[in-house]
Amino acid sequence: MTHTVLPPSLDGKLVTPGDRRYAMLRSTYTTRHSPAGVLLPETPREVADAVRYARERGLPIAVRSGGHGLAGTSSNDGGLVIDLSALNRVDVLDERSRRVRVEAGARWALVARTLAPYGLAISSGDHGNVGVGGLATGGGVGWLVRSYGLTIDHVRAVEVVLADGTVVRADAAHEPELFWVVRGAGAGAGIVVAFEIEAEEVRNVGLAQIAVEATADGATVRQWAEHLARAPRELTTSAVLLPYGPSAVMQITAVVAAESARRARPMIEPLLAIGRLLDHRTDLVPYPALVSTAHLHANVGQQPNVTTNSLLTMDDAAARALMRAATGPSRALVQLRSVGGAVNDVDPADTAYAHRHQDTLAIGTVFPPQGGTALDAAWRRVAARSDGAYVNFEGRPDRAAFDRIYPGATGARVAELWRRYDPDGVFRPALAPAGGPSPRAGAPSPRAGTPSRRAGAPSRPRPIPASRDSRKGA
Incomplete structure (x- = not known):
């Protein structure tokens, strides 16, 4: 029998328009939305109840861990948002093996702060306000990426809520196909509610802020990449190109996984000579300073933009x-992140993130009133040099983006597994191939017999009744 009321486990956890909390929960970092409701489950079982409730009402589902997603897909209009922010525990399971359990709704600032007393860290993006779930299912290009690899490379197990409401644990030995796809393409398979991750022993890091003039011929950018290719893996950098007369300023943040400034400085110093030096500073800081709790803020659609990215092997062209792209007539904000190193040690077939040979991730962004046309014009020559893309920096998810993010055999396997684990497309991302391949012949859906959206849900969405909290304006 189809439920017509909110399950008891979710009583008081539904936020609808009229609730004073709604304004802070409706949107993402980049986009404003008007969902019919936002559910705030506190356990994996409550997440499963939320999925069933949405399906029974025929409501589109958006899943949010942090809300920073550039594509804005962690909210919707007229559907239900399952907000995981209350699932935010961080536990050290085994200090000796550095095994850590992190729930998907935690922010990386909280993770860093919790692990610091143990002398541990997880390379996990570059901002403390980013949520664990979205980053740790898409890849994870962090401040230690060249020495540590991607975040997904150190995920050892996951807990996943599937589209039928089943809660599954997956690792290399149990549900290995599910474990494969959630490391790089998790958004279309289910809701990952918790990760077991092998952390790294890191307390302090060398941190340098460097500004150099970058010449229009690209020589400065090329020298930056060449130094990273030769440098020890402990060095990871990020850079922004800002127009500066006929050239640009290259503002570099360099992080060295080293416990002493004496060890860090020799790796950083060559960066001071790649262009005319404008400013620099080098410090030794605790790792949590890179993803500080000072970064934490609400996401209310405050930063609209259009973003794309390219994975490159740097050359002159x-x-x-x-x-x-940074200085031309159709200019974009250009960010560069060094990859390579430990990222490229992993076999491209081991995870759903197949890009294991490039050395640079380049990101292009435009802001209103500019839009996609301006970004395409600015990025055309960069795109011609690209041979891949990263899902977490793609603001326009479509089939073309899917093919760049999940190329060739990886894309075919991702599409197959999305349909196998979610045959009704409950979680299907906007970039999913239309229709997609059918599940492998002779391989039924892992939860065969689950009612489909058509059979088990009404043909049109049912409105969400206002909760008691909403009526009171609590």
Whole structure:
């Protein structure tokens, strides 16, 4: 029998329009939305109840861990948002093996602060307000990426709520196909509610802020990449190209996984000579300073933008294209992140993130009143040098983006597994291939017999009744 009321486990956890909390929960970092309701489950079982409730009402589902997602897909209009922010525990399961359990709704600032007393850290993006779930299912290009690899490379097990409301634990030995797909393409398979991750022993890091003039011919950008290719893996950098007369300022943040400034400085110093030096500073800081709790803020659609990205192996043509994108007539904000190192140690077939040979992640962004047309014009030459893309920095999810993010055999396997684990498309991302391949012949859905959206849900969405809290304006 189809439920017509909120399950008892979720009583008081539904926020609808009219509730004073709604304004702070309706949107993402980049987009404003008007969902019919936002559910705030506190346990994996409550997440499963939320999925069933949405399906029974025929409501589209958006899942949110942090809300930073550039595509804005962690909210919707007229549907239900399952907000995981209350699932935010961080526990050290085994200090000796550095095994950590992190729930998907935690922010990386909280993770860093919790692990610091143990001398542990997880390389996990570059901002403390980013949620664990979205980053740790898409990849995870963090401040230690060249020495540590991607966040997904150190995930050892996951807990997942599937589209039928089943809660599953997956690892290399149990549900290995599910474990494969959630490391790089998790959004279309289910809701990952918790991760077991092998952390790294890190207390302090060398941190340098450097500004150099970058020449229009791309030589500065090329020298930056060449130094990273030669440098010890302990060095990871991020850079922004900002117009500066006929050239640009290259503002570099360099992080060295080293416990002493004496060890860090020799790796950083060559970066001071890649262009005319404008400013620099080097410090030794605790790792949590990189993803500080000072970063924490609400996401209310305050930063609209259009973003795309390219994974590159840097050469002269790519460096010139990046400078053109940053300084040309249709200019974009250009960010560069060094990858390579430990990222490229992993076999491309081991996870759903197949890009294991490039050395640079380049990101292009435009802001209103500019839109996609301006970004395409600015990025055309960069795109011509690209041979891949990263899902977490793609603001326009579509089939073309899918093919760049999940190329070839990886894309075919991702599409197959999305349909196998979610045959009714409950969680299907906007970039999912239309229709997609059918599940492998002879391989039924892992939860065969689950009612489909058509059979088990009404043909049109039912409105969500206001909760008692909403009526009171609590």
